[in-house]
Amino acid sequence: MRYAEWCIAAPSLEADIAAAAMGLDDIGHSRVLYGSLRELGTPDGVDEGTYANVPYLDKPWTDWAQFVAANAVLDSAFTLMIEALANGNVEVLRSRLKKMLQEERYHYLHGRSWMREAKAASAFERVWRESLEWIGPENADVDQLHREGQLAYGVRELRRLLEERVGSSAPATDIDWAKWDRVRRRMEPGGIDQATLEMLQGLAEKRYMPTGG
Numbered sequence: 001m002r003y004a005e006w007c008i009a010a011p012s013l014e015a016d017i018a019a020a021a022m023g024l025d026d027i028g029h030s031r032v033l034y035g036s037l038r039e040l041g042t043p044d045g046v047d048e049g050t051y052a053n054v055p056y057l058d059k060p061w062t063d064w065a066q067f068v069a070a071n072a073v074l075d076s077a078f079t080l081m082i083e084a085l086a087n088g089n090v091e092v093l094r095s096r097l098k099k100m101l102q103e104e105r106y107h108y109l110h111g112r113s114w115m116r117e118a119k120a121a122s123a124f125e126r127v128w129r130e131s132l133e134w135i136g137p138e139n140a141d142v143d144q145l146h147r148e149g150q151l152a153y154g155v156r157e158l159r160r161l162l163e164e165r166v167g168s169s170a171p172a173t174d175i176d177w178a179k180w181d182r183v184r185r186r187m188e189p190g191g192i193d194q195a196t197l198e199m200l201q202g203l204a205e206k207r208y209m210p211t212g213g
Contacts, residue, residue: 001196005060006067018110019067025103029082032100036092054130055188060196069123072111076165077131079104080158087152088145112167128170131162134185137177 003023010016056074061067079101086097136142138155146154153161163169179187191197 001199002057002061002070003067006064009064010067011064015064015114022071022107022110025107029100029103032096036096039092040090052184052186053192054134055186055190056127056130057192058190059193063123065123068111068114069127071107072115073124073127073131073162073166074134075104075107075111077134077158077162079108080153080161080165081135081151084146084151084153084158089149108165115167125171129173129175130186132159132170132173133175133180133187135159135162136182136185137175137180141182 001023003019003026007016007020007023010019054074056066056070061070082097082104083101085093086101088094135155135158140155142151142158143154145151159170175187181187
């Protein structure tokens with residue numbers, strides 16, 4: 001959704017097209033993931049209080065540097081978790097997520113190339129912190145899933161691989177894990193803005209549909 005908001009607002013036509021293409025990729029990836037999770041028994045349901053996105057995605061981005069930071073760091077963190085699932089022992093995930101990783105490689109290359117041009121120091125600091133919060137603390141659920149074989153990587157390896165993928169070390173962070181929400185994988189309260197929530201639920205589109213009768 002946040003990528004799509006930049007499909008006519010990026011610094012160049014090429015960047016507009018890339019934002020639109022990557023947004024479409026991620027819509028397809030979301031459908032695959034939700035479908036897989038349904039088969040594994042995870043219930044549907046999206047509302048402002050339970051939608052488990054990182055705070056960085058709560059509101060629309062107002063600067064291209066925010067897009068670049070999300071694509072270079074957050075998207076890489078998400079992709080590494082997908083890679084860990086695709087190489088784990090849950091068969092429905094192993095069989096469905098491989099193609100997704102091939103498509104995500106372009107996102108990574110795009111983010112890395114724009115990192116050299118965009119002045120995004122403040123955005124990168126925030127997005128790094130939220131990526132680490134999303135991965136979670138050591139000896140918690142991610143490490144437990146790794147021990148069970150459902151994830152190919154544990155927390156330390158995910159952090160190391162993320163630094164390698166991004167091409168820079170994570171900034172020094174002092175995370176108080178006592179405040180961490182294990183379900184929503186974030187520290188801050190709040191959630192996505194109402195307009196975005198209505199779009200995700202299809203309510204915005206219904207306003208423009210013809211009435212029956």
